[in-house]
Structure formats: C-alpha cells, structure tokens
Amino acid sequence: MNNEKPLGKKILDLVGGEKNIQGISHCATRLRMLLKDDQIANKNKAEIEDLNGVISVVENGGQFQVIIGPAVADVYDQLLAGTQLNQETDQNDDHEKNQHGLISGFLDVVAGIFTPLLPLLAGSGVLRGVVLLLNQIGWLPESSGTYHILTAASTAVFYFLPVLLAITSAEKFKVNKYVAAAVMGALIMPEFTQIMGNHGNGVITHFFGIPIVTMSYTSTVIPAILSIWCLSYVERYLKRYIPESLQLLFVPLLSLFIMVPLTAGAFGPFGVYLGEWISNGINILMNSNGWIAGAIVGGAWNLFVIFGLQWAVNPVMIQNISKLGYDFIVPLTAAANFGMAGATLAHFSEPRTLK
Known part of the structure; x- marks a missing residue:
C-alpha cells in the first residue's frame, strides 16, 4: 500500500500549513497562495521546486505561486481536502485586495472566471475545426444531419457563453450561480430577442415606462461579468434585510426582477459596446x-x-x-x-x- 502524501498535502506542509494560508486559488497552471508569513515558504522554496510534479515557484503581486501545469486542479483539490481553506470570508477578500492592489485583483478575477471554461473552449474549437475541415474536403456536406448536429455541438459554447460566464462569475463573486445563469439566460431567450425583430441591436423597448436599448447577447463576454458582479451586491443587500425564513423565495424573486431589466438597460449595452470597442481597437492595430x-x-x-x-x-x-x-x-x-x-x-x- 502506498502511504505517500499527495502532492497537494506536501505543498501545504512546506508553505506552513493551513494556518499560514490567508487565501488560495488556482489558474490554468499554477496554485496562487496569499501567505501570512512568506518567510516559511521562502525557506522551503527549493524543496517545493524539487517535488515531483512541481515545475517552478514564483512570487508575484504578493502571491506565492507554485507552477504545476495542467494537473493543477487535482493538486488544488488535494491541498484543500480536510481543510477550511475553501470557505473564504469577506475579510480574506478585503485583505487580499489590499495586498494585491487593483491590477492584481483584476487579473485574479479574470483568471477565476475564464479558467474553468478553457477546456470547453479548447475542445469546442478543435471540434469546430474538424467539422469545417471535413466539410471543405467534401466528406461532410452541409445538407447532412451529421453536419448540423456536430456544428451545434461545437458552437454551443459560444452561443451560451453569457450563461457559462454567469456561472463562473457567480462562483468567483460568491453569489447564487443558478440565479446568475437565469439572469443571463433571460437575455438570450426568444421572447427577449424577438423584441428586436429584424432590425438588430438598438431597438428601443420600455420597462414600466423606462426606455431600454435591446441588444443581442449571444456570444458576448463583458455583460455577464458586469451583471453578476452587480448581482453579488444586490444579493448580499437582500439577504441583509429579508428575514432568513423568507429568503428562499424572495431573494431569487427580487434578484431576477431587479437584475434582468438592469442588465438589459445598463450593463448589457455598455458591456456589448465596450467589448466591441476593445476588440475593434486591437484589430485596427493589427490591420494598420x-x-x-x-x-x-x-x-x-x-x-x-x-x-x-x-x-x-x-x-x-x-x-x-x-x-x-x-x-x-x-x-x-x-x-x-x-x-x-x-x-x-x-x-x-x-x-x-x-x-
């Protein structure tokens, strides 16, 4: 029987144990730890780098980062097993923001939102490429049912990208991910998109007399992140003032009532235009x-x-x-x-x- 400790537990011991970790997360390749006493980990840095499965160790933005590679999610789960480290508190978040600064905090948020989707985006992209290649060489005609099924399978991630981003954003901002998915899902439902008819983005509709510019939100990125970030504050505010016995019903009800129109009227159009401006700016640089x-x-x-x-x-x-x-x-x-x-x-x- 192999009683050797898993890699995650070895790293945990060498950085000073659970009590020395103020906050922990991971991106696509590395563990990111905010330590109370950096000297403990620095003293054992060489020993951590010598562990089988560890590529390197770097310190950046106040974080002690252990580069693992594609297996980082498994090592992260090993490290958290049997600890309370996954139960982050608002106090830890505030401390982390103070330590990292705005830029590091922003990058950490973006990494936390997009990292869970990277395998799906990669797999969908490769599948889409295979479908297009088979179509180009005549092995998979567009008239076939197989072509349409595989096209749907490979492009669904982009059509429902706002919903997927709402879920990962909810996990990062610590808000109900099912409500978050419903908020963005409402904006890609046929009942909402039919308001635009054949005119496309920019059609004006009204919500209780308030004008709202309707947009197409399929395949968008920024609106979901902005919306769920705002939802995290709305949900905390509602839970503060609604009795616990009534939260099961009224917190989701009021969250949807507030956030769907607010996203459609404010965050959605701003996010769509901001994303297009950034994308167009970079593409102009590339073309020029x-x-x-x-x-x-x-x-x-x-x-x-x-x-x-x-x-x-x-x-x-x-x-x-x-x-x-x-x-x-x-x-x-x-x-x-x-x-x-x-x-x-x-x-x-x-x-x-x-x-």
Missing part, C-alpha cells in the same frame, strides 16, 4: 501595422504569462472568435510559444562534451 503589432504581442507574450497578464487579453480573443469567427491575437501568441519550443529544441540538440 501587423509587423509592429506582431512583434509587440509575440515578443511580450511570455512575459505576460509569467506575471499573469495574459488573462487581461484572453477575453478580447474570445470576443473576436465569438463575434467575427476568427482572431488576430492567437497566432501571435502561438508564434511566441513556437519560439520557446525552438529554443528548447536547439538547447537539447546542442552537442555536449562529457566531463
């Missing part, structure tokens, strides 16, 4: 001088990844793909990755003289 834009993005991308700044760019990529069907940024980041692969291959291919 692709060489310079490519050199800047490709050359700086690895530094972005080291400091976690890539999370600020990923929403723009997703916005481009969901709206335009393509993106200019991804190939430039791929060039950076291939550059690293080439340097690594050259390093291992270099002849060495044994001493």
